[in-house]
Amino acid sequence: VEVDALSEREVVRRVAVALEAGKGGRIVTPNVDICRAVATDPALEELVCTADLVVPDGMPLVWAARLLGTPVPQRVTGADLIWxxxxxxxxxGWPVYLLGGPPGVARRAAGRLASRHPRLAICGVHAPPYHFDATPEGAARVRRMVVAARPRLVFVGLGFPRQDRLIADLREELPDAWFVGCGAAIAFAAGTVARAPRWMRRAGLEWVFRLAAEPGRLTRRYLVDDLPFAVRLLAGCLATRISRR
Known part of the structure; x- marks a missing residue:
């Protein structure tokens, strides 16, 4: 996975320039879990790597880039980009659409975003049922709702790769809009899921905080699947750096 060496501020500037020119795009924020999925599925690799902006959401990716001698400025998360x-x-005055989260969460997130930015125009919120895309009709219904709202910026928090597949389809119908696959960012913005303290995020320990908060859902993902992959990733990058010497 190639990532763009951009700070959060630079990502916002890129999006602003594109929107002012009437051009849309999509942002993917890969973390260790996404990279693990991409490593074994060429279709998912293409889904990530064809995005207009790919920025690392996860300190192991930032560390890996440093080990390779190609550092990135910082971790850029969907949870920060939504703000x-x-x-x-x-x-x-660009209208925003929030798609994802449990029932009521997107609406609550919209309220909190609007309270911080009173001029924010929320043109729609929707929490589709988990299996909405199990049938072509269900997926088409959600796409019609988003297209009808005519947003310029869409945050899609449905988890990878579901959110990114939907975004790829929506890009064809809304070519002048920007889409962010943001995972749990809508729930974070709503305040229904707590984020780790800033020092834990900077130290690469946000996963520990989330694991403690949701052990039933995240234990296997973090400890069985992602942690070994992260170790192999960093070890491989270190070996590559040594071999270059």
């Missing part, structure tokens, strides 16, 4: 891009949208 900074909403601020951008509020300044320019």
């Amino acid at each position: 900074s891009l909403s601020e951008l949208a509020a300044r320019h």
Whole structure:
């Protein structure tokens, strides 16, 4: 997975320039779990690597880039972009759509975003049922709702790869909009799921905080699947750096 060496501020600037020119795009924020999925599925690799912006959501990716001698400025998360891009949208009057989360969560997130940015125009919120895309009709219904709202910025928090497949389809129908596959960012913005303290995020320990908060859901994902992959990733990057010497 190749990532763009951009800070959060630079991502916002790129999106602003594109929107002002009437051009859309999509942002993927891969973390260790996404990279693990991509490593064994060429279709998912293409889904990630064909995005207009790919920025690392996860400190292991930042560390891996440093080990390879190709550092990135910082970790850029969907949970942060939902706030900074909403601020951008509020300044320019670009309508925003929130898609995802449990029932009521997207609406609550919209309220909190609007309270911080009173000029923010929320043109729609929707929490589709978990298996909405099990049939072509269900997926088409959700796409019609988003298209009808005519957003310029869409946050899609349905988890990878479901959110990114939906975004790829929506890009064809809304070519002048930007889409962010943001995972749990809508729940974070709503305040229904707590984020780790800033020092834990900077130290690469946010996963420990989330594991403690949701052990039933995240234990296997973090400890059985992602942690060994992260170790192999960093070890491989270190070996590559040594071999270059």
